[in-house]
Amino acid sequence: MILRKPSVLIFLSALALVTIVTTLMAQAGLVSTSFVKLLGKTLCLAIAALAMDLVWGFTGILSLGHFAFFGIGGYAIGMWLMWDRTENIVMPSLTGGPLPPTPFQIEEAIGTQIFGVVGSSDVPWLWSLAGSLPLQLAAAVLVPGLIALIFGWLAFRSRVTGVYLSILTQAGTLALSLWLFQNDSGLRGNNGLSGLQNIPGLRDVAQSVVSLWFLWASAIALALAYLIAAWTVSGRFGSVLRGIRDDEARVRFLGYEVEHYKLAVFTGTAMVTGLAGALYYPQAGIVNPAEIAPIASIYLAVWVAIGGRGRLYGAVIGAAVVSLASSWFTGGGAPAINLGFYVIKWTDWWLVLLGLSFVLVTLFAPKGLGGLVDLWTGRRARGIGPLGPDQGSLRGKEEVA
Amino acid sequence: MSALLEVSGVSKSFDGFKAIDNLSFSIGEVELRAVIGPNGAGKTTFMDLVTGKTRPDSGTIRYGSLSRSLTGMSEAWIAQAGIGRKFQKPTVFEDQTVVENLVMALKSPRNPFSVLIRRPPQRDRAATLAEQIGLDDALDRRAGELSHGQKQWLEIGMLLAQEPRVLLIDEPAAGMTTAEREKTTQMLVDAARTRAVVVIEHDMDFVRRLNCRVTVLHEGRVLAEGSLDHVCADPRVIDVYLGRDDDV
Numbered sequence: 099m100i101l102r103k104p105s106v107l108i109f110l111s112a113l114a115l116v117t118i119v120t121t122l123m124a125q126a127g128l129v130s131t132s133f134v135k136l137l138g139k140t141l142c143l144a145i146a147a148l149a150m151d152l153v154w155g156f157t158g159i160l161s162l163g164h165f166a167f168f169g170i171g172g173y174a175i176g177m178w179l180m181w182d183r184t185e186n187i188v189m190p191s192l193t194g195g196p197l198p199p200t201p202f203q204i205e206e207a208i209g210t211q212i213f214g215v216v217g218s219s220d221v222p223w224l225w226s227l228a229g230s231l232p233l234q235l236a237a238a239v240l241v242p243g244l245i246a247l248i249f250g251w252l253a254f255r256s257r258v259t260g261v262y263l264s265i266l267t268q269a270g271t272l273a274l275s276l277w278l279f280q281n282d283s284g285l286r287g288n289n290g291l292s293g294l295q296n297i298p299g300l301r302d303v304a305q306s307v308v309s310l311w312f313l314w315a316s317a318i319a320l321a322l323a324y325l326i327a328a329w330t331v332s333g334r335f336g337s338v339l340r341g342i343r344d345d346e347a348r349v350r351f352l353g354y355e356v357e358h359y360k361l362a363v364f365t366g367t368a369m370v371t372g373l374a375g376a377l378y379y380p381q382a383g384i385v386n387p388a389e390i391a392p393i394a395s396i397y398l399a400v401w402v403a404i405g406g407r408g409r410l411y412g413a414v415i416g417a418a419v420v421s422l423a424s425s426w427f428t429g430g431g432a433p434a435i436n437l438g439f440y441v442i443k444w445t446d447w448w449l450v451l452l453g454l455s456f457v458l459v460t461l462f463a464p465k466g467l468g469g470l471v472d473l474w475t476g477r478r479a480r481g482i483g484p485l486g487p488d489q490g491s492l493r494g495k496e497e498v499a
Numbered sequence: 500m501s502a503l504l505e506v507s508g509v510s511k512s513f514d515g516f517k518a519i520d521n522l523s524f525s526i527g528e529v530e531l532r533a534v535i536g537p538n539g540a541g542k543t544t545f546m547d548l549v550t551g552k553t554r555p556d557s558g559t560i561r562y563g564s565l566s567r568s569l570t571g572m573s574e575a576w577i578a579q580a581g582i583g584r585k586f587q588k589p590t591v592f593e594d595q596t597v598v599e600n601l602v603m604a605l606k607s608p609r610n611p612f613s614v615l616i617r618r619p620p621q622r623d624r625a626a627t628l629a630e631q632i633g634l635d636d637a638l639d640r641r642a643g644e645l646s647h648g649q650k651q652w653l654e655i656g657m658l659l660a661q662e663p664r665v666l667l668i669d670e671p672a673a674g675m676t677t678a679e680r681e682k683t684t685q686m687l688v689d690a691a692r693t694r695a696v697v698v699i700e701h702d703m704d705f706v707r708r709l710n711c712r713v714t715v716l717h718e719g720r721v722l723a724e725g726s727l728d729h730v731c732a733d734p735r736v737i738d739v740y741l742g743r744d745d746d747v
Contacts, residue, residue: 335615337603341592348590351550353578353609353661362611 100329109411110321113141117317121310134309135381140421141316142381143401145323145374147417148410149367150398155407156331157363158343160260162395163267166274167242167368169390171375173278174238176291176385181228182298184211215289222284238376239369246368247361254357254364259346268392278387290386294379312381319377320414323370327410330366339363340408400456406468415467424448503528503695504549504582504665505566509558510719511544518544519555520719526665531691533706533727534699536716537739542699543587545716546667550584551577562665579609583663587670589650593643597634597653600642601625604657625660632656632686648679655686666696672705684708703727 100106120137123129146168153159188207192199199207210219227233253266281287300308331339338359341349346356379385397420405416426432427448435442444451459466502525511519519541526532536542547553549560551574560569562580569577578584591600602621605628608614629635632652637645642653651671658666671687672680687709690696700706706713706727713730715722717739723730730736 330615333618334602334621335611337592337595337599338614340594341603344592344594345590347552347574348586348592350574351578351584352604352657353575355573355575355609359611362615 100325100332103328103332105409105411106324106328109324109414113317113321113324117313120313124306124310131306131309134306134313136422136425138309138313138316138381139378140418141313141320142374142378143421144414144417145316145320145377146371146398147401147405147413148320148323148327149371149374150402151405151407151410151413152327152330152339153363153367154399155402155409155413156336156339156343157360158346159360159364160264160399161267161364162264162392162399163271164367164371165394165398166271166390167246167371168375168378169275169385169387169394170242170245171238171372172294172379172382172385172389173285173291174234174241174372175376176294176379177225177228177285178231178234179294179296179298179380180212180291181208181225182231183293183296184208185229186298186301187211213286216281216287218281224284235376238372242372243365243369246365250361250364254360257357268395271390271392271395275387275390275392278390288387290384290389291379292384292386294385295381295383297380309381312377316377316381319374323374324410324414326370331410343408400452402466404455404459404466406466409468409471411471412466412468419467420452424452427451501528501564502526503563505559505561506545506549507559507561509548509555509560511548511553511555517719519548521558522716522720524714524721526695526697528664528695529691529693531688531696531709531711532698533709533711533713534697534716535701535703535706535713536722539718540716541719542716543669544719546584546669546699549577549665549667550574550582575609578661578663581662581664583658583661583666585654585658585666585668585671587673589647589654591642591645591650591653591657593641596639596641597629597645598622598625598638600653600657601628601660604660606660606662628656628660631659633682648675648683651675651679651683652686655683655690659690664694666690666694668696668698670700670702671698672700672702680705680708 116137120129120134124131124134146165150161150164153161153164185204185208188204188211189199192203192207205221206219209221213219213221227237249267249270253263258266277283278285278290279288285291295305295308297303297308330336338349338354341352341354342356342359350356375385401416401420402413403416404420405414406412427444430445432444432448434444463469465472505525507523507525509519509522510517522541522545524545534542534545544553548555549569551569551572555570561567562569562582567580569580569582572580592603595603602625605621605624607619607621608617626635626638629638632655634645634649634653634656637649642650645653655668655671658668668687671683675683684705687696687698691711698706698709700709710727712725713727714724715730715733715736717735722739723733723736
């Protein structure tokens, strides 16, 4: 049913095309492994943007903390990656002795390797499940879900809305990243988790191949996320979400418990975002507390705003365009502009450019890049279109009364 | 006839101002009632209290055959229990189509899980309703494109879709043409054949056309109750309301 929607079909076809073409080009040696990784990472960011669009664009909750869920997903998968890889490293030296190593010895050896950088060899309780991939994957989804559920329940039932809710989410995110920055948080402080690109069990497989596998996994995850999102915002559920965004009180008087809907969307998107993070960080190779800082979540909102709120492909376009442009500008791809008296280096000025585009989009193109599609399909603008015939209206008189 | 909705001894003040002062009001299972009163008489606060938007300082509001207390229940719960409310300004979801608006209002499970998972086709039910409110040729138009009167009807349609037992309607005729008013009157009279309908209205001509029992509110209290002619003859009503309102 969802597949019959043109926008869904076009999106899935475009995604498949990009993935296949990139794969072929990578195998022909036309694009680098780092480019494949960049693309795979971008697709994961697009999943996070989709989630943000559901929360903000459709339901009207401006969460400035959703990227924290992405980071938590990364930490969860990163713990397993580091643990398993370190175990593989320390085992040969331990098995050399006359007696097989005890579990305690193994744990101590792994702990020294992983936590030596923060001056410790004890394995924190947080890592007690780190040896299991299924459990850490479950944590990548369930920990964000649980945090969102508790936070959302507290915030929504007190009817905290608008800018106050945004500030609250941002404060929560800041607290989380400050905690992670501490060396005794048990997650290696500001070092974060690193070496995540080395997947245990795949040591003999070249990164150029692993990167393609991750590209495909990310593409499939994005396709699924897009389908689920499109299904969620269609039908009555989608109507209720948009209703909450536009007039929350009216939805209540229709008999819908607004708080339950907000909680469902907030929690569900947090879980999807966590999973996207779990796919992203093995490609990025490192996750550290800076990734969770509030600025990252603000970026997420900027992507969705630039791409176009309230339309799913807009979120994907925004995430892809802005994050690819960001890599290009900050990666030295964009040529510096020499003004004679001053040289504009994009590594310094990219943020200014991004900020300016955000301001310009907000002021002059509130529908974002996705709004360009309306010009092509001729779709009437939602919410800001002409009001049509007004026979029988005595609005002027009513306003007097 | 037993009372379906019974408000007794309810008071509510805002920062010391008594918006509702020891108000008692009841309405039967099948009844059309008009509530009139000058600005500030507490008409809208009365609706807020019944629909759970505000909580009374004292007094009880009971509803249904089991006389359940409505004070302390959420707006959504009260709406699900069968009390529908129409606001003074037409509040439809302008960004969504007429069908979407109606389907959202149709009586059906309201919890997020079943709304997400179970998706019975409801377009036909919505179309039938649209016919009743004269919007059957505008099913897929965005509500924001409708005229003022059409929006009011759409909102009444959404109320009917909820299949409520009590309808609270705030100034339905505001800003309507004479023809639209007549149609609205008919809709309300029809609706009141099977349920309780409370119409809050400013406009005396409209109330006269409804031809029903009238409750006059003044300073948060019931000043008089009875037929329109009866209350219009009441000297206190003339003094506080009729004597100084241009609408009459």
